[in-house]
Amino acid sequence: MKKIASLFLVLILAFGTLLTGCQSSSNQTKSTDKSSDSKKLKIGFLYVGPVGDGGWTYSHDAGRKYLEKELGVTTIYKESVKEDTAEVQKVIEDMINQGVNVVIGTSFGFMDGMEKAAKKHPDVKFMHCSGYKTAENMSTYFGRMYEARYLSGIVAGMKTKTNKIGFVAAYEIPEVIGGIDSFALGVQSVNPNAVVKVAWTHTWYDPAKEKEAAKALLDQGADVITQHQDTAGPQQAAEERGAFSIGYNTDMRDKAPKAYMTAPVWNWGPYYVKQIKAIQDGTWKSESYFGEMKDGIFDLAELTANAPEGAKEAVEKAKADILSGKNKVFQGEIKDQTGAVKVPAGQVMTDKEILNIDWLVQGVEGQIKK
Incomplete structure (x- = not known):
């Protein structure tokens, strides 16, 4: 009888172990499923x-x-x-x-x-x-931040009195070059006599160096400063000199309230x-x-009171043309610094060409080191 009872107990324990093993396996699978759940990111x-x-x-x-x-x-x-x-x-x-x-x-x-x-x-x-x-x-x-860059160029072109606009730029890569070009095209759309002077810093984040680059441009007669940098250094230099500025990335009005006019901003x-x-x-x-x-991934920030008279209306009209497709920004005729036609009249640069752009438009002063 003891042998039968012992055998029965062994069978119960074995069955219990089997159940426990099944539960562990089930829990493990459930846990794995959770970790692979695409919503658990x-x-x-x-x-x-x-x-x-x-x-x-x-x-x-x-x-x-x-x-x-x-x-x-x-x-x-x-x-x-x-x-x-x-x-x-x-x-x-x-x-x-x-x-x-x-x-x-x-x-x-x-x-x-x-x-x-x-x-x-x-x-x-x-x-x-x-x-x-x-x-x-x-x-x-x-x-296509060049669309907002173009609009900011309109503001700068209408504001400058010296017809010299400074652009503090980071690196000679297509993203930055295309920004300079589209900005200059916006300037020229309202002020064909203005030039855009470029100073390269080879930095993304160096407030002191970027501020000094802006000062150098101001020394050359620029009365409006813009940038492709991550700091407000260039705008602060403009404010200290009584000049005006256009920011980048975010609305930086609080960093240089007496100079800042607007900025192409990301969202x-x-x-x-x-x-x-x-x-x-x-x-x-x-x-x-x-x-x-x-x-909605980017836009031009609201213009401040520092912006020139009539700029708001000019920007709104140009923006409407961009949104409707009437103005493609990089549409011919466009010449480079040497006067060579890069985009013939009636043609528009392709996305691939814009994303690989390595030349500066006519009216930009500065060189690309290749």
């Missing part, structure tokens, strides 16, 4: 500057915060990441080890590092701002929400997004 942002730069990085971080608020997703970020392939890869690996499954890189110089990381981690989604390399799990995104939040929703819905696909002003 953790997004990592790589920034080229500090979030407090008030410009480029600040605008992306505002987009990150908007994303968190709208979708309730978890995000992390790393600021002041060097534009070095090995460094970018290291930061991405650290993020992935923290559970990140979507990586967003916000500077052109992150491109090669992100491409390598994307190949190594096919299960992670990558989005790169302003680059041109894509993969099945890596998109690129940017906006990344809605784009980030749209992309993350697509990942959650399983509809996301790699693409090369080149947004237009009508998409």
